[in-house]
Amino acid sequence: MEGASSVIAISMGVGGAVFTAFILFWFVRAYFKRQVASGQARDLVQALHQRTAWEEKRAQPRLSVSWPAEISSAHGQENAVVQDISLGGAFVACRPLALSDRLRIRIELPGGEPLALAAEVVWSNANVPPERVVHRGMGIRFIQLDPVGRTRLAKAVNALAAASGA
16 A cells, blocks of 8 residues: 555656646746747847847957068967958967967058057967868957057058048
8 A cells, every 4th residue: 555655646746746847838938928029039139149249349340451460479479461450459360379368460561661569369269170260360459559559550551441442
């Protein structure tokens, strides 16, 4: 008799758990249906996408270039190519450094003296599988710009923007 009562107790417990899960699922489903119907969920998804889209984090638009450069860091020196640039930073095709690494970059500006700037790595595709990478490299943010360096960079970027009609 004791075995039968434990089977009954177990089946009542399982039945109660299934019933509770069904009721909980029904309430959650009804809640989300109301949210979608009111448009709140759609607005929330759009707001989250706008805050997390990497393009939205840039203060200035970037312009496509192909300027030779040389990177100096704690890991040594390396030749690179600046592939896009703005007054705030650039994408550099090279062997990427680690995030937050500091470096000096010497950019060969067209028709002028090279421009040496301090920068920090803010994005890297070092851990992206090779089949998903178009150009191996890193995004850098220019830091500690002196007035002369900022003026030269602005002139080069503005000339490029004027030439490309951007």
